[in-house]
Amino acid sequence: MLKVLIFKFLFLSFASLAEFEQVGETKLTYYFFDVYKISYWKDAENAKEKLELTYLRDVDKKHSLKGWEKGLESYLENNDYNDAINWIMSHTVDMKKGDVFKIIKKDNTVEFVVNDEVKAKSKDQKVYQLVFEPWIGENPVDQSLKKDLCPKECS
Secondary structure (H helix, E strand, C coil), rough: CHHHHHHHHHHHHHHHHHHCCCEEEEEECCCCCCCCEEEEEECCCCCCCEEEECCCCCEEHHHHHHHHHHHHHHCCCHHHHHHHHHHHHHHCCCECCEEEEEEEEECCCEEEECCCEEEEECCCCHHHHCHHHHHHCCCCCCCCHHHCCCCCCCC
């Protein structure tokens, strides 16, 4: 019985480690400032995906909001996306050097996770549609960033 419990524990532990596989990674540099290291992850079934940003410097919320505005620029004039954009903006926080911010998409839900603590969750499908747009969407802020995150085609 104990062997079975140990096996189950080890199996579940390794399964959770393999929940995501890294697709690509790069660093965002603004002028000559390294801002964050970013990586894109997917599970084997393409049912779950995440962006993971590790901050290399302190970033005030106001600067992150400007980044979201630039990344979602093509949606700002469309009133159908107002609630989703407002949700994203209202859950954006200050980041400190070393903080890890994860945007996780799974089960038609978006989670904003900072340092392994879930800060916000949304089941809004427009939020789900928009959260990766600045990095790997159809019109990313930087095409080379998208290429580094998705060496093959992003879904």
